[in-house]
Amino acid sequence: MTTTRGVLHRWGPVLPLTENTPRLTLGEGETPLVRSTYLERECGLDELWFKLESCNPTGSFKDRGMVVAVARAVEEGSKAIMCASTGNTSASAAAYAARAGLDCHVLVPGGRVAIGKLAQAVAFGCKIVEVDGNFDEALNAARDLTERHPISLVNSVNPNRIAGQKTAAYEIVHDLGDAPDFLAIPVGNAGNITAYWKGFTECAERELATLHPRMLGFQAAGAAPLVHGEIVETPDTVATAIRIGNPASWDTAIAARDESHGAIEAVTDEEILEAYRLLARNEGLFVEPASAAGVAGLLKRHRESRTEGGRAVAILTGNGLKDLDTALSQYEAQRTQADTTVESIEQALGL
Numbered sequence: 001m002t003t004t005r006g007v008l009h010r011w012g013p014v015l016p017l018t019e020n021t022p023r024l025t026l027g028e029g030e031t032p033l034v035r036s037t038y039l040e041r042e043c044g045l046d047e048l049w050f051k052l053e054s055c056n057p058t059g060s061f062k063d064r065g066m067v068v069a070v071a072r073a074v075e076e077g078s079k080a081i082m083c084a085s086t087g088n089t090s091a092s093a094a095a096y097a098a099r100a101g102l103d104c105h106v107l108v109p110g111g112r113v114a115i116g117k118l119a120q121a122v123a124f125g126c127k128i129v130e131v132d133g134n135f136d137e138a139l140n141a142a143r144d145l146t147e148r149h150p151i152s153l154v155n156s157v158n159p160n161r162i163a164g165q166k167t168a169a170y171e172i173v174h175d176l177g178d179a180p181d182f183l184a185i186p187v188g189n190a191g192n193i194t195a196y197w198k199g200f201t202e203c204a205e206r207e208l209a210t211l212h213p214r215m216l217g218f219q220a221a222g223a224a225p226l227v228h229g230e231i232v233e234t235p236d237t238v239a240t241a242i243r244i245g246n247p248a249s250w251d252t253a254i255a256a257r258d259e260s261h262g263a264i265e266a267v268t269d270e271e272i273l274e275a276y277r278l279l280a281r282n283e284g285l286f287v288e289p290a291s292a293a294g295v296a297g298l299l300k301r302h303r304e305s306r307t308e309g310g311r312a313v314a315i316l317t318g319n320g321l322k323d324l325d326t327a328l329s330q331y332e333a334q335r336t337q338a339d340t341t342v343e344s345i346e347q348a349l350g351l
């Protein structure tokens with residue numbers, strides 16, 4: 001039996017598919033939209049919802065776009081795909097390539113990719129090149145290489161990626177019955193904010209939604225080119241997924257901000273890690289650091305008295321299990337040792 005789940009199955013009519021596009025799927029999309037029980041108040045909102053993109057097959061939102069990009073590559077006769085990545089795109093590309101029987105080549109910034117993401121790429125059997133440079137340099141190299149060789153580029157400069165990722169906006173509108181007032185989203189290479197804005201704009205055009213959300217994008221303070229309006233040569237942040245100094249979708253991210261009367265702002269690593277801990281401890285949602293940037297931004301805006309209630313959706317882009325180094329460095333104090341006696345464990349637990 002073939003599955004009836006997946007982005008191509010559910011959203012085919014709004015995607016750039018032909019009748020010859022293979023209906024590839026790993027069961028991506030249709031991710032939960034879960035109401036906040038704690039942070040809603042802390043953010044000064046009437047309603048705060050979390051879109052759990054961490055529930056996609058490889059643990060991040062990338063799967064929505066990757067399934068479209070890889071299906072189209074197969075349809076076009078491609079035998080291999082390539083991407084540059086801070087980790088999640090490579091994990092997703094490698095998974096869909098394995099599924100579709102394509103070769104996969106990934107370029108990652110050496111030493112700066114969370115270990116879980118590398119483990120995924122290794123498990124899916126792709127060729128990994130750790131380049132001596134940052135993401136922006138790796139993406140430039142990937143663009144050049146895919147011009148020289150018959151390899152499909154599956155970064156979000158590939159419009160099929162954006163088309164697939166916009167389906168999350170359709171799902172939010174479907175689940176809430178309308179678009180929210182605000183969408184809070186981390187921004188790195190800026191493909192996702194571009195995709196959501198496209199999705200919400202289409203939903204309004206198709207009269208599925210009566211309003212457009214204000215797009216609130218958040219970059220890490222050490223990697224905030226869109227906030228400052230200039231390229232950051234040496235981006236740095238604990239949120240390695242968004243450690244990007246020259247976003248490929250720069251212009252469309254700015255357009256999303258301006259057309260939606262939104263904002264793209266910076267949050268510090270401390271603010272990101274605070275939101276990261278609050279999401280886990282108070283909401284039961286273990287995300288990777290980059291995914292906490294949107295929530296960090298909502299908290300910051302409220303603390304600075306810049307919120308006005310309303311309904312917001314925060315996109316939780318990736319799973320906390322991907323970056324165990326950060327998790328363990330944040331939570332070490334919680335662990336104690338005991339021998340196996342009841343007394344010893346009582347003592348350890350303070351019972």
Ligand code: F0G
Pocket residue numbers: 060062084085086087088089090156186187188189190191192193241242288290291317318
């Ligand atoms: N959150 C996570 C977990 C990500 O992996 C990324 C991007 C973003 C947010 C930002 O999305 O780039 O569309 O603005 N990760 C890319 C990668 C760059 O290579 O995995 P964006």
